[in-house]
Amino acid sequence: MRIYVIFLVVISLFASAFSDSILEYPSEIESRHKKAAEEDVNLHCTTWRFAAEMNNLAPWKTIPVECADYVKDYVMGKGYVTDLERVSEEALIFASSVEFSGDGKDIWIFDIDETLLSNLPYYIDHGFGLELFDHSEFDKWVEKGVAPAITPSLKLYQRVIDLGYKVFLLTGRKESHRLVTVENLINAGFQNWDKLILRSPEEQHKMATLYKSEKRDEMVKDGYRIRGNSGDQWSDLLGTSMSQRSFKLANPMYYIP
Amino acid sequence: MRIYVIFLVVISLFASAFSDSILEYPSEIESRHKKAAEEDVNLHCTTWRFAAEMNNLAPWKTIPVECADYVKDYVMGKGYVTDLERVSEEALIFASSVEFSGDGKDIWIFDIDETLLSNLPYYIDHGFGLELFDHSEFDKWVEKGVAPAITPSLKLYQRVIDLGYKVFLLTGRKESHRLVTVENLINAGFQNWDKLILRSPEEQHKMATLYKSEKRDEMVKDGYRIRGNSGDQWSDLLGTSMSQRSFKLANPMYYIP
Numbered sequence: 001m002r003i004y005v006i007f008l009v010v011i012s013l014f015a016s017a018f019s020d021s022i023l024e025y026p027s028e029i030e031s032r033h034k035k036a037a038e039e040d041v042n043l044h045c046t047t048w049r050f051a052a053e054m055n056n057l058a059p060w061k062t063i064p065v066e067c068a069d070y071v072k073d074y075v076m077g078k079g080y081v082t083d084l085e086r087v088s089e090e091a092l093i094f095a096s097s098v099e100f101s102g103d104g105k106d107i108w109i110f111d112i113d114e115t116l117l118s119n120l121p122y123y124i125d126h127g128f129g130l131e132l133f134d135h136s137e138f139d140k141w142v143e144k145g146v147a148p149a150i151t152p153s154l155k156l157y158q159r160v161i162d163l164g165y166k167v168f169l170l171t172g173r174k175e176s177h178r179l180v181t182v183e184n185l186i187n188a189g190f191q192n193w194d195k196l197i198l199r200s201p202e203e204q205h206k207m208a209t210l211y212k213s214e215k216r217d218e219m220v221k222d223g224y225r226i227r228g229n230s231g232d233q234w235s236d237l238l239g240t241s242m243s244q245r246s247f248k249l250a251n252p253m254y255y256i257p
Numbered sequence: 258m259r260i261y262v263i264f265l266v267v268i269s270l271f272a273s274a275f276s277d278s279i280l281e282y283p284s285e286i287e288s289r290h291k292k293a294a295e296e297d298v299n300l301h302c303t304t305w306r307f308a309a310e311m312n313n314l315a316p317w318k319t320i321p322v323e324c325a326d327y328v329k330d331y332v333m334g335k336g337y338v339t340d341l342e343r344v345s346e347e348a349l350i351f352a353s354s355v356e357f358s359g360d361g362k363d364i365w366i367f368d369i370d371e372t373l374l375s376n377l378p379y380y381i382d383h384g385f386g387l388e389l390f391d392h393s394e395f396d397k398w399v400e401k402g403v404a405p406a407i408t409p410s411l412k413l414y415q416r417v418i419d420l421g422y423k424v425f426l427l428t429g430r431k432e433s434h435r436l437v438t439v440e441n442l443i444n445a446g447f448q449n450w451d452k453l454i455l456r457s458p459e460e461q462h463k464m465a466t467l468y469k470s471e472k473r474d475e476m477v478k479d480g481y482r483i484r485g486n487s488g489d490q491w492s493d494l495l496g497t498s499m500s501q502r503s504f505k506l507a508n509p510m511y512y513i514p
Binding site: 043048055057058078079090246247248 | 301
């Protein structure tokens with residue numbers, strides 16, 4: 001009996017000392033491999049996102065399939081909202097620093113989709129950019145008129161109007177969506193814009209950069225000073241009659257040339 | 258004795274079962290808090306880096322002090338080199354897609370510092386952008402002429418020349434650094450550029466955006482088609498006579514307006 005008990009003691013001490021390594025060794029290797037693979041995907045997709053946001057990519061139609069979870073985690077988690085808050089804060093710092101002439105000719109341009117209004121509820125149901133863009137499906141969503149405000153942009157919008165800027169909304173949405181867009185904007189808290197510019201039927205197939213540049217050219221011809229321009233696409237910001245400062249909101253889900 | 262041994266068995270089994278939680282509970286809390294704090298800094302600094310790279314920030318003179326380790330880890334780790342490789346690959350895809358007229362008027366512009374040559378050895382000794390820029394210290398580094406090539410850019414550079422583009426180097430470096438710059442470029446593997454444009458003494462205090470725009474205006478006036486432009490600063494890329502496609506290399510260490 002005594003030997004048996006001593007044996008038990010030795011076994012149990014032995015087990016106590018080595019149980020971790022004996023029991024957990026394979027799962028540790030596994031989890032290390034899994035972690036390394038996750039880090040690789042994370043690195044690759046962060047690089048992709050940067051390249052997309054810096055306008056370094058060729059026109060793209062869907063997000064990379066291997067980055068589906070990464071994009072989902074980013075837009076649903078803290079990353080996206082933190083980025084949106086930051087750009088709103090930076091824009092406000094600039095907006096407040098502009099010295100006004102007081103002639104009512106200082107304007108701020110806002111894009112609408114993914115700038116003032118969020119289509120995230122639509123993209124939650126459509127793979128966060130993994131699915132090819134479906135015009136008729138998206139039109140149905142737009143016609144519901146229920147897109148929520150991007151909260152940091154609403155804050156900037158209100159402050160910019162309080163500061164005395166005229167606000168021009170310049171969107172790629174079509175003229176036939178004017179009514180539902182106005183209703184959606186008002187329901188989401190946006191008021192007192194000065195102009196809402198939508199695509200006319202003959203502008204339907206123009207590249208966004210050209211369409212928006214032409215609209216800005218007209219503003220400049222009318223004597224307006226474009227002080228700020230907020231948009232989630234570089235096609236909102238680049239081209240002719242560019243604004244004094246442009247503010248690029250994050251959007252890793254789709255690209256409009 | 259028997260009771261003593263049974264006591265030992267119980268104790269050792271008990272220890273085996275609970276040792277982890279008893280011994281590691283406080284350090285687990287600590288490490289969880291530390292991890293959460295690290296995640297917060299990581300999120301904040303990633304947002305800052307995005308805002309910087311998307312040109313959303315007001316002109317900045319140093320990196321945020323809380324992001325010192327983040328920037329160091331990024332430029333010394335896999336992040337920076339992966340981003341540099343990606344932008345080089347994307348530029349090459351575009352460069353290869355351009356249809357040439359064959360009249361020798363298609364050009365590619367490269368900036369030099371942090372685009373072709375890396376000043377990372379200097380920034381390793383100067384806090385990765387945490388220290389205020391010191392002109393005379395940096396001049397001493399430039400005059401050594403030992404800045405290494407940014408390898409992915411060297412690859413792009415060589416391929417662009419092979420494809421038949423003329424290469425114009427457009428740098429904020431001053432004319433008095435021409436010789437040492439030429440030596441440095443050649444030692445780093447760069448050859449066969451068509452023009453090397455440096456700042457003349459009277460251009461010394463011009464904003465980079467204006468200086469580089471004027472130089473591009475001259476190229477366009479001379480009949481050149483600026484197909485691509487690679488630079489780590491938006492002041493390399495924006496302004497007048499912008500290139501057909503611009504490629505923004507990452508640089509989280511400094512900002513040139």
